[in-house]
Amino acid sequence: MNPAALKVNIPKLLPNAILILNTDAFKEKNLQLAKFEQNPINDDTLKDFQVFPVAITTLTREALKDAALSVKEKDRCKNFFALGMTYWMFTRPLDVTSEWIKQKFKSKPEIIEANITALNAGYNYAFSTEIFTTSFKISEASKKKGTYRNITGNDATALGLIAAAKKAGKELFLGSYPITPASEILHALSKYRNYDVKTFQAEDEIAGIGAAIGASFAGDVAVTTTSGPGLSLKSEFMGLAFMLELPLVIVNVQRGGPSTGLPTKTEQSDLLQAMYGRNGEAPIPIIAAKSPADCFRAAYEAVEVAFKYTTPVILLSDGYIGNGAEPWLIPNPENLPEIDITYADNAETFYPYERNPKTLARTLAIPGMAGFEHRIGGLEKEDITGNLSQDPENHQLMTELRAKKVEKVNDFAKEPEFHGEDEGDLLLLSWGSTYGVIYTALKELKTEKKVSWCHLRWVNPLPKCLGGKISNFKKVLIPEVNAGQLIKLVREKYLVDAVGFNRVKGQPLSSHEFMEDIESHLKGL
Amino acid sequence: MNPAALKVNIPKLLPNAILILNTDAFKEKNLQLAKFEQNPINDDTLKDFQVFPVAITTLTREALKDAALSVKEKDRCKNFFALGMTYWMFTRPLDVTSEWIKQKFKSKPEIIEANITALNAGYNYAFSTEIFTTSFKISEASKKKGTYRNITGNDATALGLIAAAKKAGKELFLGSYPITPASEILHALSKYRNYDVKTFQAEDEIAGIGAAIGASFAGDVAVTTTSGPGLSLKSEFMGLAFMLELPLVIVNVQRGGPSTGLPTKTEQSDLLQAMYGRNGEAPIPIIAAKSPADCFRAAYEAVEVAFKYTTPVILLSDGYIGNGAEPWLIPNPENLPEIDITYADNAETFYPYERNPKTLARTLAIPGMAGFEHRIGGLEKEDITGNLSQDPENHQLMTELRAKKVEKVNDFAKEPEFHGEDEGDLLLLSWGSTYGVIYTALKELKTEKKVSWCHLRWVNPLPKCLGGKISNFKKVLIPEVNAGQLIKLVREKYLVDAVGFNRVKGQPLSSHEFMEDIESHLKGL
């Protein structure tokens, strides 16, 4: 679209629509012609859309630099360049269109070649730059009163972290290494220097979490952000953070795996890695965001728990909600829960591994506090004193204490979201970004059977009430964008013959397919 | 012990006894006096024992260099140095003995100080050098005919790997980074250059597995060895190996965790990490060794499966069996199973992700094979051709194929070891190094109830027969040196209310405690 076309079309666009803009066309002159005062790419005009500014003219000319065509003819191939990009976006093959071009311009082989080249170049450009990641429209019309804005999950995560740090009266430290689809959190946070946000782009994921652990030790609200393969690299340091019992938030924006996998596609397949991906007995609380806007609250809550229980916390998001946007009912900062961080106050009686009897959090003291000098590390340590200890009974005790502490998070966590009656035929049990699809499916579901839905916020620990809930239903169905991960935790813990609805296609679940699956289960009940 | 004392005592020593030898005393002269022809530390005389040669005299003198004592007096403190070492070994505190010394030498403060210094120095020396790792006597008197030798688990692993490579007619490549208690496998293998063993001490664990993957791609039998925190670091590369579907053996000699934990102590707490410690859906076969000598067979089998199914395989050992020794019935190499490795043979029809319909192994071709040039990598790839693919259905298909392949290992694996009747009251289900303790406990168990025992060799996939077996018992008891890991897999899969006997003390299970636990369970049945 050029500026004039844009101007005309803005009102017709759905929020969150995908806009591919040719930046070459957004020059002074065209802007004036279209009566834009400022370049809309750079101001807030397009905030509600997903904007992809691309220098289409330049890129097309470059792609065709060896073609024996006039500039004008070359420029006509622009549309095929743009088409190539959208083909990549929707993973469509190029051959059909190539064939069509060949038919259409049969008599002009140079034009055929140029158009095909442009088509390919557009496709390659999109491929090369990982510019489009899975991000579909998610929009749940909300009627609650209040002020709204559109927000992507990654931006909401960034804001949730800043809000938590501000409420805690702390500076925010992010140690991170770029990786699709998590980089935008780093990008967003790097803008907020005036909010006392320190972003440290580390040499790798290991350094990112390591620096965050250091910052936590020294008293910042500390965070590290990544995606799947990056989480793998953080495994060893996650074990250290667990052992040090330091507050830390680890954000994992999941993508298609395994290995490099499908970096621009979405998946929920890092849950078990988050649960078990480190040596020894090292449970870590896991919270999952359900939608783009919800990333704000999830991030905020992750910080609360990290400090309340002196523990690393893993926040699971994914490419779908990280890049997707939806309207967000903006909270008034005054209504956000207070976060108070307490430090040891008596140097005489200070022991770093003395615990708060209620939360089992250990006693924190940070460098700069005179008289509280102490040393912590990754070797097993004695209860209370924190001195090194190889004592067998102490190791058993510490292992148990650390595990109990994670269970305690249930004292903090609210009951999970529950829709429907407390007992019935089918219970849908879900977590994370499947929320939107399930919501839609349930709305459309017509049945006489009793179907209820429980959507988890904390995946570790599983909520206390869950066992009771599950036992009140004939069948439990667990939809996940993976080969079955939450279902493993649930079957193991409650010994219930839950069934899964699992798709591993790099895409959100199809609500249509899902509906069908529910219906077939209901038939059998 | 000096040489003379050693000479006298050798016949009295139990096999695998711990010998701390003062190397300073093993000089020409003393050796001659004791009628040793060669220094027994360097030859095979002491092969049946765990020998720790330490320059006790030198170290004691050095520790006391500032003490105002004669050399003779200093040398008398040697015994306290040695005592300090054993205290570390058995994690005993030093204070009681320090008190005793103070009482005993009340009138001679310099002597008190010197002895306490020596005691501490011995303790520190042992601590510093990670010289003693958990390793207790494991010995199961075997009456089978044949030739035996004593062997530690780590040495047996090394030999198993060499044997497999030799039988496959391949060179053996080890990429590794030293870490207690796995380093001895690297040490052992580095001696066998004349067996075409290439050991590559890498800059870290990541490089260790990465080099092994490269070597596998180029046609070697490739292995990487490590312990807990090192396995964490290998997570990302394990995902790649899984995606590349290349044969690779990953040996993890477990130690006390989490984090740096208890590096010289034993634990079975990396099972879930081995199962799930990487991003995306990436199941890998896991085999566990049950005893020091068994490491040979387990390593051999790991190589067989890695090639038969073109997959990475994780071999779990631990500090207890890795360092412990037992008599090994040496197999005749001719009787070891053949390992044949087949490569693609027709360049025209070659596709790297075409599969053997029986094993689902993919078709291998290695550099140097003219006409088979191809490229593989960590991005999702198209079925059969191996070209990059983002197609949703293809991703689903490939995810399923990769998982199915792991299940196929059951076609290869023998039924797990089973003792007792096929049905009854209590089924003990176990894996890895608990074997010895359970064996002993069961021998001593007196009960009228029917108790059977199933000891797994392959932990992933779980054997096909297991579900049937489990359902024939009133109760299933799973002993593990962790907080409950195999039990999670079993409960999840078979929905059986198995109970655990779990100890996390950095030590093998106490067979006494375990017996009591069995008895209390039997009472309730």
Place this chain on the structure above:
Amino acid sequence: MSDMIDKQGKLKLEIKDFASDQDPRWCPGCGDYAVLSQMKKILPNLGTPKENIVFVSGIGCSSRFPYYVDVFGLHGIHGRAPVIASGIKLANPNLKVFVFTGDGDGLSIGGNHFIHLCRRNIDITVVLFNNRIYGLTKGQYSPTSLKGQITKSSPYGTIENAFNPVQMALASGASFVARSIDRNPKHLAKVLDAASRHKGTSFVEIYQNCVIFNDGTFSKYTDSDKKKDNIIEMNPGEPYIFGANNDKVLNWNGFDFDIEDYDTTKEDSYLRHDERHGHASMEFMLASMSQNNNLPTPIGIFRHENDATYDDNLINQINEVKMKKGVGNLKDLLFSGNTWTVE
């Protein structure tokens, strides 16, 4: 294969023999294309059969290189290509192994593997595409980004100093170290060819333009009006002449270079480039110039040394041990030590 051997029994390969079935997928105008075409040009003449060539890479735009040449290829994970390549070379020392990497892949996450590879001097050629940016992940700064550079992750400018990749390679012990530019195809081909033929770790830094996220970062070395003043081509045996009209020359004062007007009558007094001299002082001085605004930036070969390679050392050690102890026999191995027999 047979049709690739000519009548004299010599290997005869052509560019088209290296064509892969995958189309390059870089952005139009990306500097990576230039490297690809030069690489394809030199490969047929190396005297190595196709099937003995292996391309290894990490992750990044540049790391997609292996897909576009029909040799064996392994597209690894981010930063780890050097270790995969090391394993390949040690498994089969007959192979010619290349690593293609970027400034992020090779120097940020992969920095450690890179320096250890150089230290070990394994016979591998590392080609680093330095575009001073993370291309694939859409434009964050890299360890070679210039201080102050504004990128997606540094909206107010980076506050980090840049690595000097050539100095890193020299300090860590690579035996061949060179630099070239995407826009100078002839020079590029020459340097890549020399690197490929070198035995030991050879390292080539290529200044490569990312048209999308860091366009023009090397323009002072490529724009026709500036490049002659800002670039100096180091040629063995020649003085360090540069300038729009080849009118300037570097003169060594014992600690530093002074820029002088080039004067043919003084020809004999000028220091001449010698990539095989082995003087740490000169190598590092030349390497430091790219970060010195008062001096031109050198391209060409900084170091070219013959040093024992790790792979040769390993094979030699294996052969020595075989000589001393005999070729290992499995039965002897298993039955060694104190054995006893139960009958």
Place this chain on the structure above:
Amino acid sequence: MSDMIDKQGKLKLEIKDFASDQDPRWCPGCGDYAVLSQMKKILPNLGTPKENIVFVSGIGCSSRFPYYVDVFGLHGIHGRAPVIASGIKLANPNLKVFVFTGDGDGLSIGGNHFIHLCRRNIDITVVLFNNRIYGLTKGQYSPTSLKGQITKSSPYGTIENAFNPVQMALASGASFVARSIDRNPKHLAKVLDAASRHKGTSFVEIYQNCVIFNDGTFSKYTDSDKKKDNIIEMNPGEPYIFGANNDKVLNWNGFDFDIEDYDTTKEDSYLRHDERHGHASMEFMLASMSQNNNLPTPIGIFRHENDATYDDNLINQINEVKMKKGVGNLKDLLFSGNTWTVE
């Protein structure tokens, strides 16, 4: 605290104030003890209150250092101390942060973090105990082990070249680079003191004897009959004099050092050490000498530069953005962008 301030309001600390309740647990005779006592000696005089000092380490014998001094300490994981230290320093730039590491911890597994720390020039002091061996894990070779060295993992001798840690630090951009020896306590104290006071990344390599697994590896630098011929102490403003009777001197020939007899009458013609000169040629030349058997090995300070630190740059950038955009207010932040209201 109050009792640590003297009448003039100045901080007054003593060695005993730094005594920790843990006894050092190194082997008797280990070189680590020497470093500990010198470190304890200089700490009281740095002018930094105890509670503002943080010791960070990885894993290894040397990495147990933090337990033995009563300041804040973090005993991290293997190789990663530099990143933990970076986070600590950036969280609270008032802290004085030290990293204690070994040749394995700092240069093998941790090599990448080390060079990136140097590049960023974060104000942290790195003390590397180079004993050319893995001590804690019982004696495998390290990246500084000498080629041919026989160790647990190289029974036939290593086939790897050793890193030159000083060159690595220089090449990666550390602003203070020095070397000392465990057996020369005075020199050690002097160098550690200068490093601790330096603003920016300071790096000190210490040759440290591991009596158990690599005893005597530095004997030619410590044995009284050899050391004077093999070690040269670099002192600012002084010529490079060495030898049993201070009878030899290094003379710079423009590319290399020549060894000459020291002649007081030529005093003026000798090159004098200047750690602040900033000539890449000299710095790297001096650094290369430890790997050159024909020249003595220098100890002392190789580079001592004032350069903006990352931590200062970060704080400055934060302040600048605050100046330009105003101190951030949470409400404004949340309600920014296109908002709409549902009533």
